Amino acid sequence: MEELFNLTYKDEVEELKDQENFESLGDEKYLNHPDMEARLYWAFCRPNGSREEQIADTEPLVSIMAFNHSKLPALKRFQLLHKDVIIEDSLRVKIRNRTRMLFRSLTDDDFTELNQVLDLVPVFLPVAIDQLKVGRKWNDIVANEIEATKFIQKAKDYIDESFLEALYFKLQSFEEFDEKELKEYLEKIIGIKKLVHKIILDYYQKKAMEWIANSDLHILQKKGLEKLVGKLDY
Structure with missing residues (x-):
């Protein structure tokens, strides 16, 4: 997506970087900028990750960029994400890598937020199952049995030996x-x-x-x- 950036805005942002209050200046100048390309570039390079209103931008490409560069929890990101990104394959593919990382973290937790996200965006169920099976485990958090039950019900058409093996590991x-x-x-x-x-x-x-x-x-x-x-x- 970097090829979409207007070099004019790139140069402008570079000039702001020397300012002590760089981020607040950038927010003031670009968060509500009338040009989508300006908002897009600021979503890409905002130092502390994108803000909620950037993910909720009316332009899908800005929303995608902000989603990918956000530090917000998964559920909040998906709640704010432009609806067209969920609906259209050509847009959804642009959050594929970040989505995989988010579901890796969700399946590594107790399944509560995992189910909340899947209730909101069920199209990502295959990603969740894949990350349950192959995602690297970073902690020893045990799945809540009631939440695990909800996940099993969602995934009933995907249950096989590898699914069960991964599920048992979470119990x-x-x-x-x-x-x-x-x-x-x-x-x-x-x-x-x-x-x-x-x-x-x-x-x-x-x-x-x-x-x-x-x-x-x-x-x-x-x-x-x-x-x-x-x-x-x-």
């Missing part, structure tokens, strides 16, 4: 739990099981039974936990 691991922690977690899930997908309940049943089998607990303690696990039945 709570019991490996480091002691007996008390396992019991408390199972009780929590039992309390909300009507809101939790069978895929998740079955996985937790399997992993809990493995934990019990590998533990050194007395047989009666194991039986008590097994009875609790049985309450996860869908």
Whole structure:
């Protein structure tokens, strides 16, 4: 998109860069500039990322540039993005790389914002699924089971072994739990099981039974936990 920039505005901005209040001067001069090319270039080079009104620009190309250079959370960006960018393939492709990065972060979180974004822009569901499967994991945030259920329902036509493997990776691991922690977690899930997908309940049943089998607990303690696990039945 850089080939669209008017060199006149590029030179103007370069002259402003030496000013201590460069960003505020640029905002004053270019945020509401009547020439789309001026707004486009300012969306590209604003030092601290684009502002909300830049993403909400009436010109799709300005909106795209601001979306790509924003530091706002994903949901806010998609809420502000020009509607034509979502509708038209030829425009949507221009946010492809940034969208992939945003969904990588969303699938690396607890799925709450992920579902909010997909409710707003369901066209990006395949991107979300792809990033769940192949995106680099930056943290150990566990998916909220209710939000994971909503995501499973959205992705029902895409569920395969690789999807399930990636989903399981996002669920709570019991490996480091002691007996008390396992019991408390199972009780929590039992309390909300009507809101939790069978895929998740079955996985937790399997992993809990493995934990019990590998533990050194007395047989009666194991039986008590097994009875609790049985309450996860869908």
